[in-house]
Amino acid sequence: MARIVMKFGGTSVADLDRIKNVARHVKREVDAGHEVAVVVSAMSGKTNELVGWVQGTPKVVGANSPFYDAREYDAVVASGEQVTSGLLAIALQAMDINARSWQGWQIPIRTDNAHGAARILEIDGSDIIKRMGEGQVAVIAGFQGLGPDNRIATLGRGGSDTSAVAIAAAVKADRCDIYTDVDGVYTTDPRIVPQARRLKKIAFEEMLEMASLGAKVLQVRSVELAMVHKVRTFVRSSFEDPDAPGMGDLLNPPGTLICDEDEIVEQEVVTGIAYAKDEAQISLRRLADRPGVSAAIFGPLAESHINVDMIVQNISEDGSKTDMTFTVPSGDVDKAIKVLGENKEKIGYDVVQNESGLVKVSVIGIGMRSHAGVAATAFKALADKGINIKAITTSEIKISILIDGPYAELAVRTLHSCYGLDKN
Numbered sequence: 001m002a003r004i005v006m007k008f009g010g011t012s013v014a015d016l017d018r019i020k021n022v023a024r025h026v027k028r029e030v031d032a033g034h035e036v037a038v039v040v041s042a043m044s045g046k047t048n049e050l051v052g053w054v055q056g057t058p059k060v061v062g063a064n065s066p067f068y069d070a071r072e073y074d075a076v077v078a079s080g081e082q083v084t085s086g087l088l089a090i091a092l093q094a095m096d097i098n099a100r101s102w103q104g105w106q107i108p109i110r111t112d113n114a115h116g117a118a119r120i121l122e123i124d125g126s127d128i129i130k131r132m133g134e135g136q137v138a139v140i141a142g143f144q145g146l147g148p149d150n151r152i153a154t155l156g157r158g159g160s161d162t163s164a165v166a167i168a169a170a171v172k173a174d175r176c177d178i179y180t181d182v183d184g185v186y187t188t189d190p191r192i193v194p195q196a197r198r199l200k201k202i203a204f205e206e207m208l209e210m211a212s213l214g215a216k217v218l219q220v221r222s223v224e225l226a227m228v229h230k231v232r233t234f235v236r237s238s239f240e241d242p243d244a245p246g247m248g249d250l251l252n253p254p255g256t257l258i259c260d261e262d263e264i265v266e267q268e269v270v271t272g273i274a275y276a277k278d279e280a281q282i283s284l285r286r287l288a289d290r291p292g293v294s295a296a297i298f299g300p301l302a303e304s305h306i307n308v309d310m311i312v313q314n315i316s317e318d319g320s321k322t323d324m325t326f327t328v329p330s331g332d333v334d335k336a337i338k339v340l341g342e343n344k345e346k347i348g349y350d351v352v353q354n355e356s357g358l359v360k361v362s363v364i365g366i367g368m369r370s371h372a373g374v375a376a377t378a379f380k381a382l383a384d385k386g387i388n389i390k391a392i393t394t395s396e397i398k399i400s401i402l403i404d405g406p407y408a409e410l411a412v413r414t415l416h417s418c419y420g421l422d423k424n
């Protein structure tokens, strides 16, 4: 017997038929004798609709203000998960399974006060553990918790992945299964590279890079949590027949296991290729090369909530002037240029240049820690295709390369095949 947390995303609970199908997945595990907690998202499209409603309401704080009360935003957008948790509990009861729904505040899942993008602080798993022990399935609304102000707080878009992993950690589950509309994590986006392979296993660190560098399978924070609490997490499909052979396999269910790197015996040098579109590059020319310039640039950008990614600074030739280039999401360029303009005196640069529509492609793999020449292979392969590199950053387990947007797909395909990731 095991304790399993099963999470179902929006497409998996998109309508009543899909919810019935989810109930069959749950029944399979219950019938096998496991203790089960289920975490659900809202029906696909629902959260967008709710967010749209909030954005369409009259603005309270002056006619042109984009702001609304974030606590009321949370009250509205958390409702999608309340609906699916109740509907799934009903569907389970209709199959003679003892089940009940739980809202975030009932458990409770305690969060901080950052309404709209709250972080989970603490989960009291005791009630759920007790009920599971009595054979009751807990159907938990994902994406929501209870803030210190005693009001509903949501965890940011895609947050029900994080709910699931956090609950798995809190109830000390043996496994957290994330059911979605794809059957696992692939070496790269199969829509771009049909030869992409499904990975059997991927290390937490690699998955964290994949998620933060553009792969959209899991919310980044959920991977961080899984890594910290060592929650063995499976990404698998809810669209397969719930009773197909192997679906209930306790140790090797179909899908991709995200796990500790020690569990991965045959470690490839490169595990996957990720890409992020809509990057923009900003360059400050002829900056004074003195202590404090970086702080003068990136401090005000951070205060304006502009997310800076790659940063490249030249070594100055004569020790007096240098250049600084960095990337931000394309949508933030105008804001960034404005902030830099306001701080021109303080920073002390000559001109600022920018370019949008760029793409960052990244090569990821724990194996590169112990292998030389991984970056050189990428540079040569891209050069052979005539793809120009605009900026490079590296870490122990990843190489990120900034290129012109129109070359994105060619670059992803090229990198995927140059590391032998294409399936035969």
Ligand code: ASP
Residues within 6 Å of the ligand: 009, 010, 041, 042, 047, 048, 080, 142, 143, 156, 157, 158, 159, 160, 161
């Ligand atoms: N329903 C929420 C969203 O669409 C949370 C989730 O699906 O993970 O962002």
Ligand code: MG
Residues within 6 Å of the ligand: 009, 010, 158, 161, 217, 219
């Ligand atoms: Mg999701």
